[in-house]
Amino acid sequence: MSSTAQSLESKGTALVTGAAQGIGRAIALRLAADGFDVALNDIPSKTALLEGVQAEVIAAGRRTAVVCADVSIETEVRDMVVRTVQELGALDVMVANAGICKARKTLLEVDVAEWDRTFAVNVRGTFLCYQYAAKQMIQQGRGGRIIGASSGAGKQGFGALPDYSASKFAVRGLTQAAALELGKHGITVNAYAPGGVETPMTEQFPALAGMNPDAFFAMQAKGTATGRNPTPEDIATVVSFLASKESGFITGQSISADGGKYFD
Numbered sequence: 001m002s003s004t005a006q007s008l009e010s011k012g013t014a015l016v017t018g019a020a021q022g023i024g025r026a027i028a029l030r031l032a033a034d035g036f037d038v039a040l041n042d043i044p045s046k047t048a049l050l051e052g053v054q055a056e057v058i059a060a061g062r063r064t065a066v067v068c069a070d071v072s073i074e075t076e077v078r079d080m081v082v083r084t085v086q087e088l089g090a091l092d093v094m095v096a097n098a099g100i101c102k103a104r105k106t107l108l109e110v111d112v113a114e115w116d117r118t119f120a121v122n123v124r125g126t127f128l129c130y131q132y133a134a135k136q137m138i139q140q141g142r143g144g145r146i147i148g149a150s151s152g153a154g155k156q157g158f159g160a161l162p163d164y165s166a167s168k169f170a171v172r173g174l175t176q177a178a179a180l181e182l183g184k185h186g187i188t189v190n191a192y193a194p195g196g197v198e199t200p201m202t203e204q205f206p207a208l209a210g211m212n213p214d215a216f217f218a219m220q221a222k223g224t225a226t227g228r229n230p231t232p233e234d235i236a237t238v239v240s241f242l243a244s245k246e247s248g249f250i251t252g253q254s255i256s257a258d259g260g261k262y263f264d
Contacts, residue, residue: 008061011035014091017071017086020049024097026232037063039084044068071098071125077158081132093145093243094133096126104160115163122167130178143186145243148175150191150254155262172254179214179252192238195258196220196229225260
């Protein structure tokens with residue numbers, strides 16, 4: 001479904017996956033504030049949340065469309081890109097934000113089905129978003145920005161999250177390979193690597209660690225140089241820059257946004 005706001009000059013069209021809540025929602029709203037029209041993706045069960053984000057994008061004066069899809073399914077990603085172009089006219093920025101992180105389990109505990117599901121969403125989903133966005137951008141012939149979601153766990157593996165850590169390291173490798181291939185088309189490819197952001201995805205972690213939420217996230221913050229955890233809006237500022245024309249000489253990078261928890 002699409003909605004049209006009062007016509008304003010647009011910086012282009014951005015598509016944000018996993019946009020119903022958390023970091024994805026913050027990114028979508030920031031890009032709308034920056035002047036992009038924004039296509040909003042998540043799985044169909046989150047349609048009501050997406051419609052709430054859609055209303056906020058419209059209030060910012062931007063055109064928007066809700067394009068539900070499971071990013072782990074190739075035909076759905078292909079159709080998601082097609083619908084974005086049909087409803088908003090083009091695709092200039094792809095933010096492959098969608099990802100999952102299930103229960104904390106050690107290498108000896110995680111089973112193959114859990115491993116495969118994590119990789120289906122976090123790695124195959126990112127690959128498909130990169131691929132179909134790149135095809136559309138090459139066809140348009142004016143370059144573009146492709147941005148993926150890595151993690152602090154993609155810079156330093158977490159012992160209780162072997163599947164998630166491995167998937168986020170994979171996003172970094174994919175981002176580097178895609179940057180090398182797509183640079184000649186004027187397309188940059190980068191990733192962001194958040195630290196301990198408090199989101200619906202991470203709210204499970206305190207209980208799994210046997211701690212109350214305040215104590216758990218305070219412990220996380222003590223491990224940073226700034227003494228605080230990043231917010232979704234902090235991550236959105238990084239994506240805002242990577243989506244801009246001014247970032248055109250940066251590609252193949254996975255930029256940490258963790259308050260100084262890990263240094264590259």
